[in-house]
Amino acid sequence: MALERWFRRQRPTRGDDDATPAGLWVKCSACHAQLYRKDLVAHLYVCKECGHHERMPVAARIAMLTDEGSFEPWSGDVRPVDALGFVDVEPYAERLAAVQQKAGRPDAIVTGAALMEGEPVALAVMDFSFLGGSMGSVVGEEIALAAERAGEEDRALVMVAASGGARMQEGALSLMQMAKTTVALEGLASRRLPYVSVLTDPTTGGVTASFATLGDVIFAEPDALICFAGPRVIQQTIKQDLPAGFQRAEFLLRKGMIDDVVPRGELKRRLAAVIGLLRAGAATMVPGALPAGA
Amino acid sequence: MALPFEKPIEDLESKIREMQAYADEQQVDLAEEISLLEQRLERLKRETFAHLTRWQRVLVARAPGRPTALDHVGAFVDDFVELHGDRALGDDPALVAGLGRVDGAGVVVLAQQKGRDTKENIHRNFGMAHPSGYRKAMRMMEMADKFGLAVVALIDTPGAYPGIAAEEQGQAWVIAESIRRMSRLRVPAVAVVVGEGGSGGALAIGVANRVLILENSVYSVISPESCAAIRWRDAAEAPRAAEALKLTSADLLEQGVVDEIVAEPLGGAHKDPATAVAATATAVRAALASLRGLPVEEIVRARSERFRHMGRVLVDSA
């Protein structure tokens, strides 16, 4: 259980596990204000000048969303394989090894059991700093395992998505993870366990086009880029300028694609509230009254 | 127009044609010479196609004259009736839907259709569906379940269309929903990759009990050009990206992504469309027959299991 060890080691530092530049001061990537690093961390990586939500390390995300001390990791035993022997400018296997060492985990996701304002949940958090949060066989497998275990343990599933899409270094096998994660979510649906998805910056490609947008409820963080095809791809295809705010969370809210844009500070409360409401409803229903998979 | 590696084949073919024409014109018997050249041609084709690079397969999969999805439908679906519209946004010509019969039994047909010429290609948006196309597909899946019709999906798309309206209308959402809807089908589903299986836009109608692929078709998480642009920062490296992506029929069979390869006539389906569509017809009929009569629960369970086990991982024992 390498991951558990890593968690014990890292827990005291609470969320300084990724590649955020070291040093006392950091610059807001939106308004460029100089922010005292400790302040930024204390403010959940939200700029106190402009409200911009910076990308957030996984450990800080877990700490923010769960009741203190309640998180127990499930993921970490599944390791990636370079099934294709993929080589571009450097071999995938080498790139992977380097990223694993830096991240202290085998792949781009952490899952586990936790309490969220007392509500038992399974939580999955994707790590954008790990090869762009890309979904290969391991991310797909950990999500599938988490969804299945959530069903068995009578927990709602909360997914925090952050991903550049399917991991091309694993070829069509990564594409198939879109279907794998989708079928694995069916056990939650048949047990009427809520599945709530939180789309964070950025959520794109095959992740958006599979489990991330299948939530009973879908929240997004302010200004998060959420899309199937990236803005650059679309620009190259249509050779026109894109509308202001295109593919951002607020834009998608207006288009009816997400349930709400939720600032980070309110996320835990809002998640616990909808899960509580859905579960209260489900509890009043006769088991098996809906057809399987409905 | 010949593909680059087809040049020697085409040269030899035209030489044979010329010799035949000369023989006819001059009333001379060149049968022996012609027969020798034809044997040489056969050998040349065999050798060329046995050693195609992955990138060359991509070119064959996209070759002009390759049978389109509807060409295949014409060969194995009787009484085909096209049904239009998603009942919300419009009708997407890139994804054709309809009803028909295979071996007498009713089926729902979903076909990603590229054009046979420039005009049709523009009409079909080069086989790149908008959300409306996937909504139509899902409507047809409802119908399949309601009336107990097997689903046959023909995949041939560079990918779901990347455009402003497509994104606004939730391209990602409809692909995800279509994957889920298809995984829930209570009837058998057979998918055939007949040309290009481009990423999520292909998988959206590819969650089938049996997934077949034509010998020279490809199925990939990303186009070699886009992969090259990202990984090598140069789209011209597409041939190397194609090698790295392992996207040929043989690769996919080895990866367990497809169940069966449908052999193409020597020289590729575009050289002999009639033989190619006949082979597809035989394979689809056999696949449908193998799924006929299974209990509903088994059909759903087997399809889910098929996809649940996709991928390669190592698991540490606790």
Ligand SMILES: [Zn+2]
């Ligand atoms: Zn700021």
